[in-house]
Amino acid sequence: MNKLESIVVFCASSLGNSDRYEHVAKHVGTVFAQRDIQLVYGGGKVGLMGAVANATLTAGGRVVGVIPHFLNSKEREHTGVTQLITVDTMHDRKRIMNEYADGVIALPGGFGTLEELFEMITWAQLGLHTKPVGLLNVDGYYDHLVAFIHHMVSEGLLKTENQHMLLVGSSVEELLEKMEHYQAPAVPKWIEKDEV
Template sequence: MKLNSIVIFCASSFGNTSVYKEQAAYVGKLLAERGIQLVYGGGRVGLMGTVANAALDAGGQVVGVIPHFLNSKEREHTGITKLITVETMHDRKRIMNEHADGVIALPGGFGTLEELFEMITWAQLGLHKKPVGLLNINGFYTHLIKFIDHMVDEGLLKSENRAMLLVGETIEDLLEKMANYDPPAVTKWIEKDEI
C-alpha cells in the first residue's frame, strides 16, 4: 500500500518526559524525508506543533484541519502548507480522513484516543480500508494495548478486528506494517446469533 499522506493524532501538550517531543519531531522529519504529506489537527502547540514544525523544517508538506472554536485554544498554525478551518470536530476528522492514506496516533489524551477509536471503528465498519496504527513511544500505549487484548479475551472484540489496529515501537516499524497492511475482506456486521 502506497502511503502518500498520513494523519497524525497527538497531544496539544508535551507531556512529562522529553522523549514524546523528541519522537514527535523525528516522526515529522521522517515523513517529510520519505515524501509523505502530514495531515494533523492544525495546532502550533504541544506535540501537534512539534510534528508539524519538524516536517516543515525538513521540506515536507503539512495540512492542518482545525475547527473555528479551537482556533484560540490550540492556536492554529499559520505557517503550514495548508490550513483548513471547519465547523465541527466531526468535520475535522472526516476531512483529515479524506486527505490521508493512513492514520497514526502518537501519545495524547482523551482527544487523541477519541480520534483514534473513531478511525478504527470506521475501518471496522468498512467505511475505509486505510491502516490505523499506534506508535507506542516509551511504552505509552502498552496498558491500552493490553486492555484491547482483554476486550478480545472477554468476547467483546473479534480477533480479526483487533488485528486491524497496528502497533509499532518505532516509526519505521509502524510505517512498514502500514505499507504491508491488507484490510480484511469482511467487515463487522451483526450476525444472527448476536441479536
C-alpha cells in the same frame, strides 16, 4: 503494498512530562518529509501537534492542518503550514482529515487523541475505509491500552481479526512498514460470508 503519500497524525496539544515524546514527534515529522509523506494533523502550533508539524516543515515536507473555529484560541492555529483548513465541528475535522489521508498514526495523547484514534479504527471495522491505522507506542506509553484491547478480545467483546486491524509499533519506521503491508479484512464484520 499500500502507497502512503499522506498520513493523519493524532497527538496531544501539550508536550507531556517526558522530553521523549517531543523528540519522537519531531522524528516522525522528519521521517515523513524524508519519505515524501504529507502530514495531515489537527492544525495547532503547540504541544506534540506543533512539534510534528514544525519538524515536517523544517525538513522540507508538506503539512495540512485541519482545525475547528472554536479551537483557534485554545490550540493557536499554525499559520505556517502548507495548507490550513478551518472547519465548523470536530466531526468535520476528522472527516476531512480522513479524506486527505492514506493512513492514520496516533502518537501519545489524551482523551482527544484516543477519541480520534478509535473513531478511525471503528470506521475501518465497519468497512467505511480500508486504510491502515497505527499506534506509535513510544516507550510503552500505550502498553496499558494494548493490554486492555487484549482483555476485550478475551472477554468476547472484540473479535481477534478486528484487534489486528490496529497496528502497533515502537518506532515510526516499524509502524510505516506494517502500514505499507497492511491488508484490510475483505468483509465487514456484520456481513456473513454466505451473503457475499
